[in-house]
Amino acid sequence: MTDVLPNQTNRAIVEKEEMYRNIVEYSVEAIVIHVDYEIVYINESGAAFFRASKELLIGRDVLSVFQPASHEMIKKRIQKGMTGNELAPLIEEKVIRADGTTVEVELYCRPVIFGDRKAMQTVFRDISIRKETEKILRDREKLASIGQITAGIAHEVKNPLTAVKGFLQLLKESHSHPYLQTMENELDKALMTLQNLLQVSKPDLQDEPLVPIYFYKELESLMLLFQDKLYNVEVEMDLRDPEKWILGKKNLYLKAFFNLIKNALEAISEKGKIKIIHYCENQWIHIQVTDTGVGVPKEKLNMLGTPFFSSKADGTGLGLTQVYTTIHEHGGHISVDSKLGEGTTFYIRLPVNR
Structure with a gap:
């Protein structure tokens, strides 16, 4: 026992x-x-x-x-x-x-x-997915705050400039001077910048319908618009999964990728290469745009997508702002990797519909 x-x-x-x-x-x-x-x-x-x-x-x-x-x-x-x-x-x-x-x-x-x-x-x-989600939310909140501020400023500045342009046109009718035309041209540039700023800060104001977008075809078509700029740039297209599409505002997206490709071309000062990749994985369409341009310093990468921040001497940064805003508004994600003197890659992920 x-x-x-x-x-x-x-x-x-x-x-x-x-x-x-x-x-x-x-x-x-x-x-x-x-x-x-x-x-x-x-x-x-x-x-x-x-x-x-x-x-x-x-x-x-x-x-x-x-x-x-x-x-x-x-x-x-x-x-x-x-x-x-x-x-x-x-x-x-x-x-x-x-x-x-x-x-x-x-x-x-x-x-x-x-x-x-x-x-x-x-x-x-x-917790990598949670961290990525938190970053996306922070980016969206940042863009929303910037959008509210910039839209207000743009409205306030655009109104007096429009009035100045009207009086300048009246002045041209009664006085002839070469400087008047130069002044009007510069005013048109300023007004166009303000208009672009309003578009990227308030993209939801555009009543564009949601339609199926096949980026496999659209990326090929977009590259045809840059034929005159490709004489010293090699282009490599690696486009897979042509049947995959997303639902979105087509014109906004085309403008976004036009800006992204244009930005890549302008980053290449002499000879270089641009590579565009498209494929589908885990119900996401992945698009990568890589250039062998001048690159962006690591400490400035987080500023990309912010209005009026640009690594180019004559840039406004509004092109990339429109890219970031469009991607985020459609529930996508965008990130960037860059090395100074070697080039830049933008990684875009969009929710697939089929």
Whole structure:
């Protein structure tokens, strides 16, 4: 009778540990257990998340999945966690997967008993989609705020300039002077700039219907408009999935991609290359426009799409503002990568309808 209770107790402990292991193994979250920074266990979700087999990951230093700048902070959190039993606060970090890609995660640690020793359990939760969504919302809010301000300013400035142009035309009828025509030409440029500003700041005012747009065909047609500018520029078109389309305001989109291609051409001072890619993946149409132009400094990339910010000496930035506004208004996403002296790539993602 005295041997029965210990056996029952041991069996209960084993069953409890087995149940715990099964819960962890089949959890949808990436779970890593490590002792003295060495990974001693990782579940299936963790192996899939880090894009490597369990055999390759077990035995590795857990610090190696973090960026070097974070190692000391992570070590202190693990050391502090091992001395207590409380769940450490959530933190956000970037981790490096086996294939070299980095991803933003939310993670927390807590001490556990693994076998017969105390270990640290770390749970990794991928938050890259959430971060991307937050960035899109911030960009939209920024563009909306800029739109409200610029629309108000444009209206206030446009009215007196229109009056000046009217009086200038009357003056031309009674007096002849070459400077008057020059003044009128400059006024027309200013009024056109203000009109473009109003269009990009309030695109929803345009009552254009939503129609199916096949960018596979439209991108080819747009390139024909630049034939006179392509004598020193090589163009490569990699267009796939011709049957895919989106629902949108066609003229706004054509103007946006015209501005994007025009911007790419103007970035190339002498000889260069433009590559345009179109394909469909995971219910999104992906379009990339790459040039081998002058590039944009890294610290200025976040300013692209803002009215009156331009890397060109005579640019207003309104072309790219119209591009960003159109993409965001249609539920799409746009990002840019650029290296000074090497070129720029715009990455556009649009929701597919078929």
